Amino acid sequence: MLGSLCLGIPFVLRTVCPALEIYPSIVFPARATLVDVSDSDITYSQLELYGLKNGNEVRLDPISFLDPIPLQYLGVLFERDFGLDPEKPKQVYFKYLSIPNIQIDRSKITAEERAETEKWLQERLIEESCAADTLILRKRKSSIDRSSGEMTQTELLYEKYITLD
Amino acid sequence: MRSILPWIEDKLGQMGRRICASTVVDTSSLAILRCVAGVFLLVFSTPYFSWINHTPEGLFEPPILSIAYLFDGFPPSWLLSTWDITVPILAACVAVGYRTRAACILLTTGNFIAASFAYSYGKIDHDVMYKSVLICLAFTNSGTRFAVRPDTPVSDRLQNKAMALLGILIAFGMFTAGLEKAYVWIDFDPNTSGFFSWFYSGYYSLGRQYLLAPTVLSMPPQLFELADYGAVAFEISGFVFLLAGRRAWQFWLIIACVFHALNTYLLNIGFMEHSILYAIFLFPLLPKQFRENLLSRIETNLTSIALLSALCVTFACIHIWQRTTGTGSEYLFLTEAAPARLANLYASLVTWTVLTPAVIILWILNVKKAIKADSFDGN
Numbered sequence: 001m002l003g004s005l006c007l008g009i010p011f012v013l014r015t016v017c018p019a020l021e022i023y024p025s026i027v028f029p030a031r032a033t034l035v036d037v038s039d040s041d042i043t044y045s046q047l048e049l050y051g052l053k054n055g056n057e058v059r060l061d062p063i064s065f066l067d068p069i070p071l072q073y074l075g076v077l078f079e080r081d082f083g084l085d086p087e088k089p090k091q092v093y094f095k096y097l098s099i100p101n102i103q104i105d106r107s108k109i110t111a112e113e114r115a116e117t118e119k120w121l122q123e124r125l126i127e128e129s130c131a132a133d134t135l136i137l138r139k140r141k142s143s144i145d146r147s148s149g150e151m152t153q154t155e156l157l158y159e160k161y162i163t164l165d
Numbered sequence: 166m167r168s169i170l171p172w173i174e175d176k177l178g179q180m181g182r183r184i185c186a187s188t189v190v191d192t193s194s195l196a197i198l199r200c201v202a203g204v205f206l207l208v209f210s211t212p213y214f215s216w217i218n219h220t221p222e223g224l225f226e227p228p229i230l231s232i233a234y235l236f237d238g239f240p241p242s243w244l245l246s247t248w249d250i251t252v253p254i255l256a257a258c259v260a261v262g263y264r265t266r267a268a269c270i271l272l273t274t275g276n277f278i279a280a281s282f283a284y285s286y287g288k289i290d291h292d293v294m295y296k297s298v299l300i301c302l303a304f305t306n307s308g309t310r311f312a313v314r315p316d317t318p319v320s321d322r323l324q325n326k327a328m329a330l331l332g333i334l335i336a337f338g339m340f341t342a343g344l345e346k347a348y349v350w351i352d353f354d355p356n357t358s359g360f361f362s363w364f365y366s367g368y369y370s371l372g373r374q375y376l377l378a379p380t381v382l383s384m385p386p387q388l389f390e391l392a393d394y395g396a397v398a399f400e401i402s403g404f405v406f407l408l409a410g411r412r413a414w415q416f417w418l419i420i421a422c423v424f425h426a427l428n429t430y431l432l433n434i435g436f437m438e439h440s441i442l443y444a445i446f447l448f449p450l451l452p453k454q455f456r457e458n459l460l461s462r463i464e465t466n467l468t469s470i471a472l473l474s475a476l477c478v479t480f481a482c483i484h485i486w487q488r489t490t491g492t493g494s495e496y497l498f499l500t501e502a503a504p505a506r507l508a509n510l511y512a513s514l515v516t517w518t519v520l521t522p523a524v525i526i527l528w529i530l531n532v533k534k535a536i537k538a539d540s541f542d543g544n
Binding site for chain 1 (some may be wrong): 192216219220221222223224226229230267277280281284286287288289290291293295296297318320333334337339340341342344345346348349350352356357358359361362363365366368369370372382386426466492501502503506
């Protein structure tokens with residue numbers, strides 16, 4: 001009985017509210033989402049990082065920019081502007097239950113932590129041969145024609161210029 | 166009510182016995198696989214955490230229900246560095262069988278605590294099964310044979326229970342991935358696809374464009390509707406096979422190997438670490454005589470123990486050298502993120518491509534042998 005609870009409770013919590021996932025627990029990734037494949041276009045969203053080189057925007061390779069942080073964490077870091085936007089609350093949503101989404105204030109980063117994060121980002125930009133004062137975050141929804149492989153449409157969903165002092 | 170409780174207890178007891186019968190693994194197999202798991206750990210997957218200290222505290226946002234949430238920030242660098250040096254030593258202890266039980270328990274506990282901090286950037290990775298296998302091996306006799314310092318034996322009953330627990334964890338883990346998919350993916354609508362929701366995000370956002378991934382784009386997406394149903398059926402059915410008996414359980418694990426092989430080729434998602442979990446239950450497909458002879462030979466041959474020990478000590482030393490010079494990683498020799506990702510993918514490719522046909526052939530041979538034996542008994 002105890003064993004069933006140890007396995008079952010974390011699973012139920014993760015299923016109804018991913019923000020309440022327990023670690024460690026025996027839960028595998030589900031990502032139970034669907035995409036429409038009837039269209040002649042493939043639509044996907046993409047997170048992009050840009051720096052400035054000689055005044056021109058340069059797209060950064062997320063793997064080397066984030067290193068040593070694994071690439072799969074880009075989404076969550078992007079979501080909170082690398083911790084630099086203290087006003088951006090965390091969205092906690094519930095699935096299969098009629099509970100409205102709630103917003104939780106993120107723990108405020110101190111001035112010291114902010115300076116450390118900015119310095120870290122600046123170092124990353126310099127390593128990519130970019131100016132150290134600007135990092136641009138963009139989220140784009142793009143469509144590609146399935147037969148020709150050419151981009152047919154692109155829509156900017158989110159854009160943020162982070163100024164690093 | 167009084168009559169229901171004993172009935173439930175009786176049924177649970179029956180289920181427990183069935184699961185134990187499906188998952189029983191002999192000590193000689195466990196000893197060999199303990200050694201394989203240790204070497205695998207040292208080469209491909211030696212947990213490494215010091216990288217956390219090269220990232221700013223401002224990124225610390227642990228999950229609410231995790232060990233790391235009890236702390237204000239990342240652990241001090243001396244603590245993670247000490248653990249990172251301890252990990253290869255413990256992995257070498259597991260491989261050569263030096264205080265195996267203690268090494269397994271320490272390694273699992275320490276890795277879970279350290280991983281809580283590695284998952285404090287806002288996302289939890291799901292490599293929990295591989296981290297759990299050592300804790301299950303700790304309660305078996307895997308460290309009593311082919312070991313530099315053999316452990317005190319435990320009862321067969323405890324060993325069988327530990328293996329049953331590992332089987333339950335594998336089946337339950339897969340079930341947690343499949344249940345929600347069953348609710349969403351089984352829609353009998355060929356115009357929607359669950360497979361492609363994984364494929365597109367991996368292909369376009371995470372650069373998973375290797376092996377057969379590009380060919381997926383040129384295939385009619387409706388073809389993959391069956392893949393959705395197949396994946397759901399496989400993921401939620403582990404317990405049925407676990408309860409159905411030993412051969413059925415091994416069959417389900419073979420399907421798991423095929424599933425991971427397809428994921429590696431098409432989605433570039435390797436999960437190579439799971440091969441060790443499955444191998445524990447599939448290794449007994451090899452003839453008993455062969456396994457016993459193999460173990461007896463290497464056990465009585467001092468050169469093989471000396472060679473294995475030398476190899477593991479060398480691997481551990483290389484890791485320690487890499488880690489103390491600031492170039493540590495989970496992989497032996499590889500330090501950069503991009504080549505490590507590729508190496509993991511190609512190592513997964515080799516693992517699943519070799520393991521899958523091998524276990525399919527062995528399983529068929531075992532079934533044939535059993536049918537022959539049954540017909541011989543019948544006559």
